Amino acid sequence: MEQFEPKLVAFVCNWCTYAGADLTGTSRIKYATNVRIIRFPCTGRIDFMLISKAFANGADGVIVSGCHPNDCHYTSGNFHARRRWMSYNAMLTFMGMDPERIIFSWVSAAEGAKWADIVNQSVDKIRKIGPFTEYQKLVQSGIEEENFNG
Amino acid sequence: MSRIGVFVCHCGENISATVDVAKVADDASRLPGVVHSVDYKYMCSDPGQTLVKDAIKEHNLTGVVVAACSPRMHEPTFRKACATAGLNPYLSEMANVREHCSWVHDKSEQTTQKAFDVVRAMISKVSNNGALEPIKVPVTKRALVVGGGVAGIQAALDIANCGHQVVLVERSPSIGGHMAQLSETFPTLDCSQCILTPRMVEVAQHPNITLYTYSEIESVDGFIGNFKVKIRKKARNLDEELCTGCGLCTTKCPQKKIPSEFEQGLGFRPAIYTPFPQAVPNKPIIDHDNCTYYKSGKCKICEIVCPTKAIRFEQEDTILDIEIGAIVLATGFDIKRSDFFPEYGKGKYKDVIDGLQFERLASASGPTQGMIRRPSDGQIPKKIVFIACAGSRDPAKGIEYCSKICCMYTAKHAMLYKHKVHDGEAHVFYMDIRAGGKMYEEFVRRAIVEDHVNYTRGRVSTIYELDGKLIVKGADTLLGAQAVEIEADMVVLATAGIANEGSEELAQKMHVSYDQHKFFAEAHPKLKPVETNTGGIFLAGACQTTRDIPDSVSMASGAAVKVAALFSSDLLTREPIVARVNRIPGPSHSTCVGCFLCQPVCPYQAIEREEIKDRAGNVIKSLARINEGLCQGCGTCVALCRSKSIDLLGYTDNQMHSEVLSVLEEAFV
Amino acid sequence: MIPEKKIIDRVALDKLYESLKAAGNKMFAPVFRNEQTNFEYNPAATEISYSHIQTTQSVKNTVFPKIENLFRFESSQKSVELVQIDFTKVPRVIVWNAHPCDAAAFSALDSVFNWDYVDEIYNARREKLVVIGMSCIRADENCFCTSVDLGPGAVKGSDILLTPLANGKFIAEILTDLGKSIADENASLFTASNGENKEEVLAKVEKQFSHEKVTENLKNGFENSFWHEFSLRCIGCGACAYVCPICTCFDIQDESKAGKGRRLRCWDSCGFGMFTLHTSGHNPREVQSQRWRQRLMHKFSYQPDRNEFIGCVGCGRCSRACPVDMNILEQLVELEKLEIAAK
Amino acid sequence: MDNLRKKAKELLESKSVDLVIGYENGTNGKARAVFIKDPEKTGKLIYDERCKQNLAVYLNKHEVKHYGRIAIVAPLMVMRSILVLISECQVKQENITVLGIGNDGSFLDFQSMEVVEKYISKIPLGNPEPDQVIIDKLNAMTMEERREFWQNELERCFKCYACRAACPMCYCLRCTVECNQPQWISAPAHPLGNLEWHQLRTMHLTGRCVSCGDCGRACPLNIPIHLLTMQQAEEAFHMFGVRAGTSMKADSALSTYKPDDKENFIL
Amino acid sequence: MSPSNIYVPYLMEIETITEEAPEVRTFRLKFKNQEEGENFKFSAGQFAEYSVMGGGESTFCIASAPTRKGYLECTFRKTGRVTNALSKLEVGDTVGLRGPYGNVFPIEEWEGKNLLYIAGGIALPPMRCVIWNTIDKREKYKDITIVYGARTVNDLVYKNELKEWEERPDINLITTVDPGGQTPDWKGEVGFVPTIVDKVAPNAENTIAIVCGPPIMIKFTFPVLKKLGFSDENIFTTLENRMKCGFGKCGRCNVGKYYVCKDGPVFTLSELNKMPAEY
Incomplete structure (x- = not known):
């Protein structure tokens, strides 16, 4: 059987992780191709609904990454984001959605190697967990079954 | 559909080696809304940019996606190109297919697929972009320079000489910094104080410079052009207007045996003191910890002797609120002290000293009037061992970086010693000599050749005291790691330069980033060495990394020019990446319900209350409004707003949402 | 056709159910689950509830699903393809054990979906619908079918109406050709009637108001202070509309991904503040009292006026579902009492 | 109850308030909200264990707000809701008189909102026990079981938004579900749309839910959605030490932070 | 299929x-x-x-x-x-x-009469159809007057057609912009539509008035027309309630018992007067 290749979306802040991922590039450190990076000005801008939209649209995992505490370009965006993620994690857990599919990390502009590690680890992890079929099933189900007009 | 042009860059072979750029461009041409899609060797080159400009005109493009390097590199380039061709620059986006794709993946279908996905996402984003106009804000033409060392002095003078107001804030009682402590300077061996003090006086007398010594930054709010700074002016316990600087109080003070900070603990000062005779301002302060009056409630001799009755024991700190347009950080550096090294006695051997202490010993105005005497017994040492790289370039125990100045000052120290103690022996242990600089290598050669300083390449493993001598055990690595043992009278450690105490705290107050060693971080290591990531805050001197005087001074002048450039216009143009509260027709006016939970999340206090009134002047609704001058565009309020009433221009909900959807449009692996 | 009366016992009834189900019909029968009774598709005969007074939700979703896929589309760069859905392929649905109010509601739905423009999708489903009704032998204080010209044993809308007798057997009134064909196909399960009278067992539901009077009062009561006073409590949710067997307000929504998608018709409610909001910010029904008025007016004034039917079957579901006790019966009784002069 | 009626009457007679919101006997043995302008009608007011609706929801209602100064019969959850609404600038402190009801059902005469704050500070504020028991049970399940549980529950939702309408904290003019640029939440009531809606509601109430349980009671389909927000209320307390509705200051869990918030889940 | x-x-x-x-x-x-x-x-x-x-x-x-x-x-x-x-x-x-x-403008019934079109802002489009329809059968109608106003000169729509109508001798076009919305070279009127209608004072005799615009404009134009002697039966307007289906099912556009999508969108003032104020 062919190996499952997960789809990951990374929500990263412009000042730390995006720059860190740039550094990964300039350092020519290789990592898995399974991730697509989306640039935000700050982790504080990352709406939990975007994460949920990513899952609804077929992502198997989501990486969220920004500046280390105290290093936020905007001072406190990452602190607010951290609380949001804690709450989101708690909610997902309670609803029986595996919060393991969301990987939160701090990657600074200087941590090009760490970014590569985070991506590779995350891809490995999601590969093991498998496709997010529970969620993707929700997307498919509902109308046709109930209406008998598939 | 929108009319979008896609431009895929080969970046020579940087991208095309692993990404099938032709395929990306071809696939992109079939996406909805794309009317033009090409690939080209170097998009950022002149002909490359011309391709973009021509296409904008020819195809009447409503959006441009350049798939090339990181937007952090060339976003401004392509925005400018769009603007020249008549397209609003914010209708262009870059797809990062180099740093985030071609450089981090091997050549494969997946790599090409990833590049295409990223391009598709940006096409989707750009079709939701709106034309934005840069924001203009007024500039307060007053600069704040933090730190009164040579860098701060230079920056302050340069800015002041451009005709702008400068506020210079120094933490210690006098400006001058480390340079004021130095004896002579390399490679010219001219007297440090002789060249510095005139500049210090110039600062004090400059009509455009307001000097606050013995003062610290309390807080910084606002943004480029419009900072609001609170300065804590600590109580000197002195009416500075009345004090003439006669010094009578300092001579009469009964407390005389307090180790002097300026003398690096090698000399003494009274409880009411000026740090050194040439101090600027030449007004004493009272050291509460050591003053008899503050300790016991009695004494007040200084008050009694003061001819102008200037002493004020009850004086309290004052807080000054100052509006500032730009800030230069020149807070300097510190060095590791000899007590850092367990193998060298961890500070318990009095005659193992650090470089700054040696400077004071060698200084004509120092505690020994320039005679090199051992701190332990005042004897003139006959044999001194200088150890370079003490703590530097030592990832295991010290710091990994090279402190850069030590090779030079060690050579200088050895040379000064030889000049003063002609029969003395000077030994230098070094790892290798780094003497890059005008006349630097020659200087070191002179020490070795003319002044017969013994240079030994190798590490000193241990120092211990035996019969009044310091036994220095090391190895000569040029002689096959042969053990070397020297009985020295004194050891001088060229200890590592480190970030100044409190720099982390200051960086947080200033919202500037700092590196792992707590030195302030420049915006770009090559192209923006004096800027920080925070607009309007610049760096000068050793607060960014240890550097010597000429470097510090040139950096200070560089920062001063940046400030002057900022002050050259009355209005400042800012990126229009700001949050905005939506407005809709009445009777709702906005979907904002005015819960104001966004207010505490804003790091810039940019969220204000707006009141909508009816014709009779009654408030019908309160809602949030973003002050675009203060907003820096982090978007934290946007993600917090439950009713989605705030959006961030440039990163709108529509843009981000469509980007997320579009990046996941195809199974991408 | 002339209605026939037969008798069926409980065992035979279950057999009838199973045989209809086995024949490929989608059975829609009430089941008690999550502390309430609701219709479900194809439950086992043993799961079916016969003891409930009223299900929480109505059976309108058999013909007016909460989400209806109207058609699919696929768009690429320059072309759009519409993919139609073959509604002739929807299976036959048998609503089993529907109370007379629910059965009667279908005729009101018929009016809504067929006045003027004909809704083919509704009709495709309606044509495949069979209603096996069940007279009510119990009612509660929310039931008021008799006040809207129906009753616990009303035959309107049922193809076969069952009435449970004290002896455990059921009277089966075969009311339509469709009903007759089902009864004929399963003739062995029925026995002849012995003149049993259903009136004896039916629940007693007293007539509480005259709907004619209500309609008349409403005609002139548009600006009455009644609306403000009686709707202060209303919190503007859509519970009443969603459980109502006749409420048919809907929204049309697109759902698509990467150019492929579908256009959907989804339930909506006139009680929602956004329902009538114009893009200009103007809202003809700005406050809840206006929206509540719309709901009652629509049922008891506009529909009788336009289409000659009452938009209410007295099932009482809205009163039961309402989280804040907006009791429709109470309000209708009050409305009847209003003395409003004709303009 | 007499004290309550007396006080309500006094307030209306002295014109200190324009409207009293309380409970009255409704239809079919239910208790329901009543709005009294006439002092003579204060005799309608009741308070007993049937009075569960969170009356604070009416403080946001356009037509009710219109009356001006309002006295409101307020058991604990209503008091807490009022504090949240004051902290979120939805209700003016000076317009509200709290006719307090103690946990034992007795009438509490509060002189000011500050006294209400003080009263609340002395009361344990966890979730109602029966709900917490179910929450604990759910938490003891495996992830898989919990997912199954919620999937079954939420699938039924037909998006009547009674949960939203019943909640005093859901007062937005335009709810995110009604926002269609972009369409954040799938509008139709299919499993995905339902999940998205309930996730959204839960997140938006994190740190703001006062555990009154009215959303769950309002649900015509008996979906225990109140457990979602109640669990989050408990989580917010454990993670951030914040309980909603304890003060008039705007310090809800998600609009503040501490530099040392726990972050062991972050790489 | x-x-x-x-x-x-x-x-x-x-x-x-x-x-x-x-x-x-x-x-x-x-x-x-x-x-x-x-x-x-x-x-x-x-x-x-x-x-x-x-x-x-x-x-x-x-x-x-x-x-x-x-x-x-x-x-x-x-x-x-x-x-x-x-x-x-x-x-x-x-x-x-x-x-x-929806229903239609009874243009056949208007034959032989004067037509007065009054439109504001983006409400010219709903009227454009009937305007062209009658212009294309010009000989069947007597005087045709069009009063069209917008907030600013820039907000006027159908600029080319306005020019065409202006140049035609058989059409009397009056354009106006709100005070402050004019450009230096603006040759039309300046003022709100109801004021301009009042000023132009078209003859109400044998004239049909068709009014379309934002609610506030309509509200102030009706009294002016009444003052000028127009009867309610001769004043037409179109309503723009929110609709989803367009054919009387979805329930949005109800104004009382009327369905704007079916009974409207064209109503005479006399019909509007019979409807509750829910539009």
Whole structure:
């Protein structure tokens, strides 16, 4: 059987992780191709609904990454984001959605190697967990079954 | 559909080696809304940019996606190109297919697929972009320079000489910094104080410079052009207007045996003191910890002797609120002290000293009037061992970086010693000599050749005291790691330069980033060495990394020019990446319900209350409004707003949402 | 056709159910689950509830699903393809054990979906619908079918109406050709009637108001202070509309991904503040009292006026579902009492 | 109850308030909200264990707000809701008189909102026990079981938004579900749309839910959605030490932070 | 092919796009299926449901006249989700169209009468259809007067047609902009529409007035017309309630017992007077 290749979306802040991922590039450190990076000005801008939209649209995992505490370009965006993620994690857990599919990390502009590690680890992890079929099933189900007009 | 042009860059072979750029461009041409899609060797080159400009005109493009390097590199380039061709620059986006794709993946279908996905996402984003106009804000033409060392002095003078107001804030009682402590300077061996003090006086007398010594930054709010700074002016316990600087109080003070900070603990000062005779301002302060009056409630001799009755024991700190347009950080550096090294006695051997202490010993105005005497017994040492790289370039125990100045000052120290103690022996242990600089290598050669300083390449493993001598055990690595043992009278450690105490705290107050060693971080290591990531805050001197005087001074002048450039216009143009509260027709006016939970999340206090009134002047609704001058565009309020009433221009909900959807449009692996 | 009366016992009834189900019909029968009774598709005969007074939700979703896929589309760069859905392929649905109010509601739905423009999708489903009704032998204080010209044993809308007798057997009134064909196909399960009278067992539901009077009062009561006073409590949710067997307000929504998608018709409610909001910010029904008025007016004034039917079957579901006790019966009784002069 | 009626009457007679919101006997043995302008009608007011609706929801209602100064019969959850609404600038402190009801059902005469704050500070504020028991049970399940549980529950939702309408904290003019640029939440009531809606509601109430349980009671389909927000209320307390509705200051869990918030889940 | 249903739109191709004013565009649409186009009949005053696949449906009037064959036109301002999606479309792209729905202006009954058209802002499009319809049968009507106002000169739509009407001797066109909205070279009137109508004081004798515009304009224009002697039966307007289906099912456009989508959108003032104020 062919190996499952997960789809990951990374929500990263412009000042730390995006720059860190740039550094990964300039350092020519290789990592898995399974991730697509989306640039935000700050982790504080990352709406939990975007994460949920990513899952609804077929992502198997989501990486969220920004500046280390105290290093936020905007001072406190990452602190607010951290609380949001804690709450989101708690909610997902309670609803029986595996919060393991969301990987939160701090990657600074200087941590090009760490970014590569985070991506590779995350891809490995999601590969093991498998496709997010529970969620993707929700997307498919509902109308046709109930209406008998598939 | 929108009319979008896609431009895929080969970046020579940087991208095309692993990404099938032709395929990306071809696939992109079939996406909805794309009317033009090409690939080209170097998009950022002149002909490359011309391709973009021509296409904008020819195809009447409503959006441009350049798939090339990181937007952090060339976003401004392509925005400018769009603007020249008549397209609003914010209708262009870059797809990062180099740093985030071609450089981090091997050549494969997946790599090409990833590049295409990223391009598709940006096409989707750009079709939701709106034309934005840069924001203009007024500039307060007053600069704040933090730190009164040579860098701060230079920056302050340069800015002041451009005709702008400068506020210079120094933490210690006098400006001058480390340079004021130095004896002579390399490679010219001219007297440090002789060249510095005139500049210090110039600062004090400059009509455009307001000097606050013995003062610290309390807080910084606002943004480029419009900072609001609170300065804590600590109580000197002195009416500075009345004090003439006669010094009578300092001579009469009964407390005389307090180790002097300026003398690096090698000399003494009274409880009411000026740090050194040439101090600027030449007004004493009272050291509460050591003053008899503050300790016991009695004494007040200084008050009694003061001819102008200037002493004020009850004086309290004052807080000054100052509006500032730009800030230069020149807070300097510190060095590791000899007590850092367990193998060298961890500070318990009095005659193992650090470089700054040696400077004071060698200084004509120092505690020994320039005679090199051992701190332990005042004897003139006959044999001194200088150890370079003490703590530097030592990832295991010290710091990994090279402190850069030590090779030079060690050579200088050895040379000064030889000049003063002609029969003395000077030994230098070094790892290798780094003497890059005008006349630097020659200087070191002179020490070795003319002044017969013994240079030994190798590490000193241990120092211990035996019969009044310091036994220095090391190895000569040029002689096959042969053990070397020297009985020295004194050891001088060229200890590592480190970030100044409190720099982390200051960086947080200033919202500037700092590196792992707590030195302030420049915006770009090559192209923006004096800027920080925070607009309007610049760096000068050793607060960014240890550097010597000429470097510090040139950096200070560089920062001063940046400030002057900022002050050259009355209005400042800012990126229009700001949050905005939506407005809709009445009777709702906005979907904002005015819960104001966004207010505490804003790091810039940019969220204000707006009141909508009816014709009779009654408030019908309160809602949030973003002050675009203060907003820096982090978007934290946007993600917090439950009713989605705030959006961030440039990163709108529509843009981000469509980007997320579009990046996941195809199974991408 | 002339209605026939037969008798069926409980065992035979279950057999009838199973045989209809086995024949490929989608059975829609009430089941008690999550502390309430609701219709479900194809439950086992043993799961079916016969003891409930009223299900929480109505059976309108058999013909007016909460989400209806109207058609699919696929768009690429320059072309759009519409993919139609073959509604002739929807299976036959048998609503089993529907109370007379629910059965009667279908005729009101018929009016809504067929006045003027004909809704083919509704009709495709309606044509495949069979209603096996069940007279009510119990009612509660929310039931008021008799006040809207129906009753616990009303035959309107049922193809076969069952009435449970004290002896455990059921009277089966075969009311339509469709009903007759089902009864004929399963003739062995029925026995002849012995003149049993259903009136004896039916629940007693007293007539509480005259709907004619209500309609008349409403005609002139548009600006009455009644609306403000009686709707202060209303919190503007859509519970009443969603459980109502006749409420048919809907929204049309697109759902698509990467150019492929579908256009959907989804339930909506006139009680929602956004329902009538114009893009200009103007809202003809700005406050809840206006929206509540719309709901009652629509049922008891506009529909009788336009289409000659009452938009209410007295099932009482809205009163039961309402989280804040907006009791429709109470309000209708009050409305009847209003003395409003004709303009 | 007499004290309550007396006080309500006094307030209306002295014109200190324009409207009293309380409970009255409704239809079919239910208790329901009543709005009294006439002092003579204060005799309608009741308070007993049937009075569960969170009356604070009416403080946001356009037509009710219109009356001006309002006295409101307020058991604990209503008091807490009022504090949240004051902290979120939805209700003016000076317009509200709290006719307090103690946990034992007795009438509490509060002189000011500050006294209400003080009263609340002395009361344990966890979730109602029966709900917490179910929450604990759910938490003891495996992830898989919990997912199954919620999937079954939420699938039924037909998006009547009674949960939203019943909640005093859901007062937005335009709810995110009604926002269609972009369409954040799938509008139709299919499993995905339902999940998205309930996730959204839960997140938006994190740190703001006062555990009154009215959303769950309002649900015509008996979906225990109140457990979602109640669990989050408990989580917010454990993670951030914040309980909603304890003060008039705007310090809800998600609009503040501490530099040392726990972050062991972050790489 | 399975049977069609009323919710399935005709597919239309955008033939031309005209920028009328800031954020206001006119699409000229032609049927992709020619046969459908030939069978499509409509009359002045009717509306249709326009849609973008994936972007949703929205209601606008048909802005072109039934006398102009071969195409349909619609004019819309970019305000909501659907109009945003529409405004991203380019020539050649596909739009869905359902309709025509609603009632019509009784232009045959108006024959032999004077016509007074009064429109404000983006409400000229709903009237354009009937204006052209009557102009194309010019000989059947007596005086035709058009009073059209917008906030600013820039906001006036159909600038080319305004020019054409202005140049025609058989049409009396009066354009106006709100005070402050004029440009230095503006030759029209300055003032709000009701004021200008009052000033122009058209003869009410044997005249039909057709009024269309924002609620506030309509509210102030009716009394002026009454003052001038127009009877309620001779004042026409079109309502723009929110609609989803367009054919009397979805429940949005109810004004009392009336369905704006079926009984309207064209109403006379006397009819409006009988309706509750819910529009």
